[in-house]
Amino acid sequence: MSSLTSRFLRKLAREEAFYFFTSIGNYTGEIAASLEEFVKKIGEVNTRSLEFHLYRRDFEEWLSKTLGDERLAEEIKNMRRLRLTGDTLRSKLYGIVSKRYDELKRGFQP
Amino acid sequence: MKIKNNAITLDDLDWEILRALQDNSRQTYTEIGHRLNVAHSTVYDRVKKMEKHGIVKKYTAIIDPEKIGMRYITAIITIFTDPKESKNIARKLSESKEVFEVFTSLSEELLIIAKVVAEDHDKLHSFIAQSVAPLLGVLRIRTSIITRKHKEEGFLIGSPLE
Numbered sequence: 001m002s003s004l005t006s007r008f009l010r011k012l013a014r015e016e017a018f019y020f021f022t023s024i025g026n027y028t029g030e031i032a033a034s035l036e037e038f039v040k041k042i043g044e045v046n047t048r049s050l051e052f053h054l055y056r057r058d059f060e061e062w063l064s065k066t067l068g069d070e071r072l073a074e075e076i077k078n079m080r081r082l083r084l085t086g087d088t089l090r091s092k093l094y095g096i097v098s099k100r101y102d103e104l105k106r107g108f109q110p
Numbered sequence: 111m112k113i114k115n116n117a118i119t120l121d122d123l124d125w126e127i128l129r130a131l132q133d134n135s136r137q138t139y140t141e142i143g144h145r146l147n148v149a150h151s152t153v154y155d156r157v158k159k160m161e162k163h164g165i166v167k168k169y170t171a172i173i174d175p176e177k178i179g180m181r182y183i184t185a186i187i188t189i190f191t192d193p194k195e196s197k198n199i200a201r202k203l204s205e206s207k208e209v210f211e212v213f214t215s216l217s218e219e220l221l222i223i224a225k226v227v228a229e230d231h232d233k234l235h236s237f238i239a240q241s242v243a244p245l246l247g248v249l250r251i252r253t254s255i256i257t258r259k260h261k262e263e264g265f266l267i268g269s270p271l272e
Contacts, residue, residue, distance in 0.1 A: 019243040024235045025187060025253025027243045 005104050008069045009035055018062045022048045035067060039098045047086050050093060054080055059093075072100045111159055118163060123148065127156050128166070129267045135169045182227050184259075185234055187242070188252045189222040195247020196220050202245055208237050219249075231255075 017033035020041060030045050032038040042050065053059050057080070064073035075096050084092055112119045120128075123146065130142045139150040139157070146153070160166045175182060191199050196214065203209045203224050211225040228234035238251060 014246070015240075015244045017244070019239055021235070021239065021243075023253075024231050024255070025185060025238045025251060027238065027248070027251035029190075029248075029250035031243075 002107075005107065008067060008072075008104055009101075012066065016066050018058075018066075020045045020049045020053070022046055022052055035069070035097075035101050035104070039094070039101050042090065042094050042097055047090050050089055051085055054089065054093070069100070072097065075100070111156065111163075113163070118165065120165075123152075124156055124160065125267060127153060128160070131157070131166065131169075132267055182229055183231065183234060184256045185226045185228070186254045186256065187224050187226055187238065188254075189224070189242065190219050190249040190251070191222055192247035192249060193220045195245070196222060199245050199247055203242070206237075206241060208241075 012033045014031075014033065017031045018038060018041075020028045020030040020032075022028060028045060028049055030041050030049075032041045054076070057077075060073045060077050060080075063069050063076065076093070079092060079096060082092070111121065111124050126146050127142060130137060130145060137145075139153040142153045143150040157166065189199065189203075200212050200214055200222050203212050203222065208226050208228060209224050210227055213223045215221045215223055226234065226237065228237055234253075234255070238253065242248060243251060
């Protein structure tokens with residue numbers, strides 16, 4: 001596994017984790033401190049939370065600036081332009097993130 | 111003012127001085143003395159004793175931020191906490207400059223309620239997401255943004271609680 005792959009799959013400190021909100025200041029109690037946890041939470045959290053963060057660009061920012069995975073951040077940015085909501089959004093987002101996670105786990109060069 | 115077994119008892123004159131200070135804390139001791147028909151030195155002694163014992167906590171100015179062009183939003187945040195971490199969360203919130211008041215409440219769950227002020231919605235969210243949600247023991251947070259203030263007073267002498 002390359003050092004870049006290890007970096008994208010690493011476990012983050014609590015203060016670097018992604019915190020899921022449903023609106024301004026309304027924290028759900030769900031957090032993701034790694035890409036693996038992020039995939040899992042996308043499948044579980046309220047779709048309002050996914051809509052809130054996607055259209056504030058929070059996912060892109062966290063993936064790019066904290067986790068460091070620019071490619072995944074770019075894919076989500078492109079997805080944002082589709083203006084999806086609800087379960088369609090969850091399904092598409094889950095597909096993109098889980099595919100990337102599986103690639104990295106299989107040792108694909110990022 | 112009498113102190114017995116660490117319990118403070120105020121007499122009528124102490125209460126009258128407190129009322130006068132709450133009405134206008136910029137009055138001189140002489141003015142208060144005239145109003146209450148006692149010497150200014152008596153007022154001075156009483157006030158100093160009440161300051162020393164923390165009955166009068168501070169004198170402050172109440173500023174209307176809108177009049178000086180400051181735009182801000184106020185929110186009440188309710189934080190559901192792990193009881194083991196509650197004190198620590200309350201302490202950390204109290205240290206934040208964005209937080210003006212912090213309370214603990216026990217309903218069905220242990221809650222911390224805080225009054226937070228921020229320049230705008232984005233800054234409010236950033237503060238909660240980056241400085242409150244990551245605190246150990248925070249289970250979830252509900253935020254209510256205040257849209258209109260109908261009354262705001264501290265404890266006033268002569269209120270129904272007296």
